[in-house]
Amino acid sequence: MVAKVRFELLATDGVARRGRLTTPHGAVETPVFMPCGTRGAVKGVTAAEVRATGTQMILANTYHLLQRPGADTVAALGGVHRFMGWDGPILTDSGGFQVWSLAKRRSLDADGVTFQSEIDGSEIRLTPERCVEVQQQIGADVIMPLDHCIEFPATRDAVAESVRTTIAWARRSVAAKTREDQALFPIVQGGVHADLRRECAEALVELDMPGYALGGFSVGEPKDVSAPALAAGAAALPADRPRYLMGVGTPTDFLDAVAVGIDMMDCVLPTRNARHAVALTWSGPLRLRNARHVRDETPLDGACRCFACAHHSRGYIRHLFQVGETLGGTLLTIHNLAFMADLASATRAAVEAGRFAGFRAETLERIRGDDPSA
Numbered sequence: 001m002v003a004k005v006r007f008e009l010l011a012t013d014g015v016a017r018r019g020r021l022t023t024p025h026g027a028v029e030t031p032v033f034m035p036c037g038t039r040g041a042v043k044g045v046t047a048a049e050v051r052a053t054g055t056q057m058i059l060a061n062t063y064h065l066l067q068r069p070g071a072d073t074v075a076a077l078g079g080v081h082r083f084m085g086w087d088g089p090i091l092t093d094s095g096g097f098q099v100w101s102l103a104k105r106r107s108l109d110a111d112g113v114t115f116q117s118e119i120d121g122s123e124i125r126l127t128p129e130r131c132v133e134v135q136q137q138i139g140a141d142v143i144m145p146l147d148h149c150i151e152f153p154a155t156r157d158a159v160a161e162s163v164r165t166t167i168a169w170a171r172r173s174v175a176a177k178t179r180e181d182q183a184l185f186p187i188v189q190g191g192v193h194a195d196l197r198r199e200c201a202e203a204l205v206e207l208d209m210p211g212y213a214l215g216g217f218s219v220g221e222p223k224d225v226s227a228p229a230l231a232a233g234a235a236a237l238p239a240d241r242p243r244y245l246m247g248v249g250t251p252t253d254f255l256d257a258v259a260v261g262i263d264m265m266d267c268v269l270p271t272r273n274a275r276h277a278v279a280l281t282w283s284g285p286l287r288l289r290n291a292r293h294v295r296d297e298t299p300l301d302g303a304c305r306c307f308a309c310a311h312h313s314r315g316y317i318r319h320l321f322q323v324g325e326t327l328g329g330t331l332l333t334i335h336n337l338a339f340m341a342d343l344a345s346a347t348r349a350a351v352e353a354g355r356f357a358g359f360r361a362e363t364l365e366r367i368r369g370d371d372p373s374a
Contacts, residue, residue: 005141005183005210007242007263013356015235015261018348021057021211021242023089023141024181025081028056030242031258031347033340034091034266039064040074040084042337043271044330047085053306053334054341057088059266062134062144063095067117067124071137079139091266092140094131096147096187097247100219103151110165112146128172136179142244144213145173147187152221159191162216163200174207183210185244191216192225194232201236211242214262218247231260251280251343251367255360258347270340274332277321280339284367288318288332306338307331 003024011018021028035042035050038061042050050058065074077083080090098115099106105116112127128146135143146169148162170186177184186204190196197214204212214233217226230245237243244264245257254265270280279286281301299309300317308317308331320328343363350359 002180004180007211007240009240011352013351013354016258016347016351016356017261017263018351019242019263021089021264023183025087025089025141026056028089028264029345029348030263031254031344031351032056032264033254033270033344034059034264035271035337035340036061036266036268037084037086037090038268039068040080042333044275044326044333045337047087049307049330049334050086050337051088053338054345055088055337056341057091057264058084058086059091059093060084060138060140061095062092062131062138063098063115063124063126065092065138066095066126066134067119071134075137075139081139089142090140091142091244091264092135092138092144093246094135094144094146094187095126096144096149096215099147100149100151100216108148110168112169128169129176132173132176132184136177136182140182142183142185142211143177144246145170145184145186147189147215149189149216149219150191152191152219154191156193156196159189159193159196162191163189163196167200167203170204170207174209185209185211185213185242187213187215187246188233188237189216190229190233192221192229194229197229197233198236201233205236205238209241211244212237213244213246215246217245218249218267227256227260230257230262234261237261251340252364254340254343255347255363258351258356259360270336271333274336275329277318277328277332279332280336282339282363282366286314288314288321288328290318293318300332300335301339304335304338304342306335308335309338 008020019030037058115124131146148165150162166189188201242263245262277288279300293314296314350356
């Protein structure tokens, strides 16, 4: 019998939720944060080091793996899990984000999108069917349909058109999918328009899929504008299916998303900040290049149980960055991923105990100064 992806809602505290996502490669407790292994690797760390942080699930990027080494090669090397050396669940996004991020290198039509490779200038054609085909070859547990991620700002008419395209492509993706051991999560678009988010969600819910995603956030829009749209989109999705917010966030974003019913999130921020000598801590961002850390014997965060905090001081890790040793980025990556895993674990416990609102308020007060651009 083929193992399928399924979700069980375990507890709620208002809108906040705790659940369990079961996949062919293991179960994931939600809310969960997923590090980005865009090109088949979480930058600077091994799969074993990622696992030791408490990370449950990681993300890889279909567009980038299609370019190099190619879906055929990933499949020939045993599929994305063996390719990456990661035995836990993996989610692959579809390339829809690149419709926005590579806007100057692509052309869009009703059938799909054509990219000009930033590597060698060759054409890369993605259609809904091709995206599903590639992700079935790669073999992730959760896969995404091709969608139209639109820029901000955009006219309402342009956003409405992106919604229509996203819905049409989702229907084609569902028709193209054949593997029963993978879950396809249609993506809700709609920009910062709450009514368009609801319209898109309602159309996608008719497809009766095992989970749903919300995309098109963190593309330049102010948070006070996007927050109502996120809440509206999440509320329009079924309570018994997982809700995945794509490309978000900071620790603050994580807590704010859980507050409106989100179960899964991913973002490059923890690993990117680590490479720029910024540690995430329960007291807010810690900038290791600051001279006050030269002789600092304390760990990055006294509440953290990661390898970096157990074995090294702030002064030592600062030294690594000052002399250009890559170990500095590795140690901070381990720490930042452990912090996000700990934040998710504490969030789950707060939901289970019925005290999420208080936990969120206390934590946001502690980590004030949270800076996504650090």
